[in-house]
Amino acid sequence: MTRKPYGEASPTPEWIKSSYSTDEGPDCVEVAAVPDQILVRDSKTPHGPRLAVAPTTWAKFLPYASGN
Template identity: 45%
Template sequence: MNHEPTWQRSSYSQGSDQTCVDVAISAIAVHVRDSKDPDGPILRFSTVEWAVFLRGVHGGEFELPR
């Protein structure tokens, strides 16, 4: 059985700008890596941690000051 994560890249990262991340989601974890360094380190978050992060993103918690 293959346990290699299936990586996905945002559709917003098309073109020459390579500043994006790849994400692989499983039933128990979310894995995040730098798309420019696919063999580099991988961050692993529980699904609960990821849900809290997404709530912060949707709530504007990470917006830069204007």
């Protein structure tokens, strides 16, 4: 896993907000798929840091995040 400053990421990733996030709530996580990486960020600070993980790592993480 790597942490990338905003300027190093893909220029226009398409961000998807977590279905568990609300506009009023404190938990706002967004993800975007770019070539060879899945990006994760806090939607309250869109120009802040983001995590970058390999798609295989993300796929292994999802069952834990969804509770399935």
